[in-house]
Amino acid sequence: TVLVVDFGAQYAQLIARRVRECHVFSEIVPSTMPAAEMLARRPKAIILSGGPASVYAEGAPVAPDGLFDLGVPTFGICYGHQVMAQALGGTVENSDVAEYGGATVAVTSPGMLFAGLPHEQAVWMSHRDFVSSAPAGFTVTASTDVTPVAGMEDRERGFFGVQFHPEVLHTEHGMEILRRFLYEGAGCRPNWTMVNIADESIDAVRAQVGAKRAICALSGGVDSAVAAALVQRAIGDQLTCVFVDHGLLRKGEPEQVEKDFVAVTGVNLHVVDAQERFLSALDGVTDPEEKRKIIGREFIRVFEEAAREIVKGGSEGGANASEPVEFLVQGTLYPDVVESGGGTGAANIKSHHNVGGLPDDLQFTLVEPLRTLFKDEVRALGEQLGLPSEIVWRQPFPGPGLGIRIIGAVTRERLDVLRDADAIAREELTRAGLDRDIWQFPVVLLADVRSVGVQGDSRTYGHPIVLRPVTSEDAMTADWAKLPYDVLQRISTRITNEVADINRVTVDITSKPPGTIEWE
Numbered sequence: 324t325v326l327v328v329d330f331g332a333q334y335a336q337l338i339a340r341r342v343r344e345c346h347v348f349s350e351i352v353p354s355t356m357p358a359a360e361m362l363a364r365r366p367k368a369i370i371l372s373g374g375p376a377s378v379y380a381e382g383a384p385v386a387p388d389g390l391f392d393l394g395v396p397t398f399g400i401c402y403g404h405q406v407m408a409q410a411l412g413g414t415v416e417n418s419d420v421a422e423y424g425g426a427t428v429a430v431t432s433p434g435m436l437f438a439g440l441p442h443e444q445a446v447w448m449s450h451r452d453f454v455s456s457a458p459a460g461f462t463v464t465a466s467t468d469v470t471p472v473a474g475m476e477d478r479e480r481g482f483f484g485v486q487f488h489p490e491v492l493h494t495e496h497g498m499e500i501l502r503r504f505l506y507e508g509a510g511c512r513p514n515w516t517m518v519n520i521a522d523e524s525i526d527a528v529r530a531q532v533g534a535k536r537a538i539c540a541l542s543g544g545v546d547s548a549v550a551a552a553l554v555q556r557a558i559g560d561q562l563t564c565v566f567v568d569h570g571l572l573r574k575g576e577p578e579q580v581e582k583d584f585v586a587v588t589g590v591n592l593h594v595v596d597a598q599e600r601f602l603s604a605l606d607g608v609t610d611p612e613e614k615r616k617i618i619g620r621e622f623i624r625v626f627e628e629a630a631r632e633i634v635k636g637g638s639e640g641g642a643n644a645s646e647p648v649e650f651l652v653q654g655t656l657y658p659d660v661v662e663s664g665g666g667t668g669a670a671n672i673k674s675h676h677n678v679g680g681l682p683d684d685l686q687f688t689l690v691e692p693l694r695t696l697f698k699d700e701v702r703a704l705g706e707q708l709g710l711p712s713e714i715v716w717r718q719p720f721p722g723p724g725l726g727i728r729i730i731g732a733v734t735r736e737r738l739d740v741l742r743d744a745d746a747i748a749r750e751e752l753t754r755a756g757l758d759r760d761i762w763q764f765p766v767v768l769l770a771d772v773r774s775v776g777v778q779g780d781s782r783t784y785g786h787p788i789v790l791r792p793v794t795s796e797d798a799m800t801a802d803w804a805k806l807p808y809d810v811l812q813r814i815s816t817r818i819t820n821e822v823a824d825i826n827r828v829t830v831d832i833t834s835k836p837p838g839t840i841e842w843e
């Protein structure tokens with residue numbers, strides 16, 4: 324493993340992902356972790372991430388004591404570069420001039436990281452302090468107009484540092500520099516591949532679950548689908564999946580779970596048709612938070628009832644029907660684990676998962692086969708497991724589903740209208756080949772708003788549809804997507820022509836912040 328020491332901000336996750344793109348496993352650890360604990364994880368290499376602070380700021384994060392005595396090859400990036408320089412006897416200075424954004428570094432002495440690369444390179448910078456002199460034993464490898472030590476290395480001791488961000492795509496040769504550190508500097512081998520990940524995860528699930536049984540809630544989303552498919556490979560019919568059809572899914576999605584997913588994976592599926600139940604629980608409710616609470620609560624209750632039946636060993640028996648159901652499969656991903664403290668064990672898991680909150684007499688041990696993976700790795704794993712691309716490449720969809728995309732009370736008729744409009748928008752996006760460029764494409768029905776229109780020579784008084792295509796890296800921030808006009812036009816024409824009650828289509832051009840991605 325490669326440890327990415329997190330000095331703050333969002334840099335560490337991106338670095339960890341880039342390391343894995345080099346087919347080397349990486350983990351993020353806090354900068355407060357003692358060096359001995361780091362060593363206990365037997366790292367092949369350590370990377371010190373960027374961070375927002377100045378090394379001279381009060382409370383600025385520092386490298387753990389003894390980190391540079393571990394004998395592990397270490398690469399400092401940005402703030403990590405400065406931490407390394409300072410700890411080993413170099414000098415870091417404050418500057419009045421910040422260097423943000425694109426810059427050009429000149430390679431002064433290629434060393435290992437820059438060997439054979441162009442003398443001048445475009446890089447991405449984001450710093451104010453700078454290293455003015457490298458520690459004894461280091462060679463300065465690169466500099467810019469304002470940063471005398473933009474790169475340094477002490478190959479003998481396995482220490483490397485760069486002031487710029489190799490993990491950012493604007494840094495022309497960033498990936499090459501990272502690969503050199505990993506392969507040449509640290510002797511890592513590129514053996515983190517999907518085949519190995521799948522095999523290892525399947526073995527781990529088998530070892531954890533043994534002959535016992537497990538259940539899993541399928542939502543129709545990528546994460547639960549991949550987790551379920553993987554666990555099915557590991558333990559076969561000892562797994563029972565529960566699919567709660569709450570009636571708030573998009574057109575074709577229940578069928579995708581009930582038919583396509585089962586056909587491909589052979590998973591043992593228990594379907595609960597709870598549409599009426601959700602509709603009556605939501606009857607007349609317009610407040611967004613209220614809707615979320617009701618949907619969450621009903622989901623747990625329905626799942627709980629299904630789980631009880633399965634635990635009792637009812638009709639779904641499957642293999643090992645007499646064994647107790649001890650395990651609950653969840654599609655928790657690595658970013659959730661990192662953001663909630665990075666520790667191990669169930670206590671740290673964010674509560675956004677649909678089936679948290681089960682009653683005390685229904686306690687399960689969690690099986691989380693995806694908890695070391697990033698989203699793109701989960702998708703690759705899904706492909707490796709043979710899941711259809713409509714599932715693997717499905718855009719994120721909120722747990723409360725279309726319930727929070729109808730502004731106003733939720734009714735069956737309104738759901739049908741929204742489903743039709745949404746299906747058209749998705750179809751045209753796919754036809755234009757833009758699926759994977761768009762992070763998410765909510766379609767929203769303003770059910771309590773009416774506007775006047777003219778259709779077929781007569782006056783109409785219908786509802787508007789809002790299109791909300793966004794681009795994003797992680798849903799924390801988002802930008803409104805500039806879809807081509809002809810695509811927007813086709814969507815608009817088709818929705819007003821084909822969907823009853825809709826006489827107006829609008830596009831939401833708000834970024835996040837200030838808007839959120841969803842309207843409720």
Ligand code: XMP
Pocket residue numbers: 615675719720721722723763798835838839840841842843
């Ligand atoms: P917002 O609207 O807050 O959404 O910008 C950020 C991301 O989260 C999704 N989302 C949810 N996902 N349960 C979920 O599983 C929820 O209650 C929920 N609310 C929002 C949203 O679709 C976007 O991807």
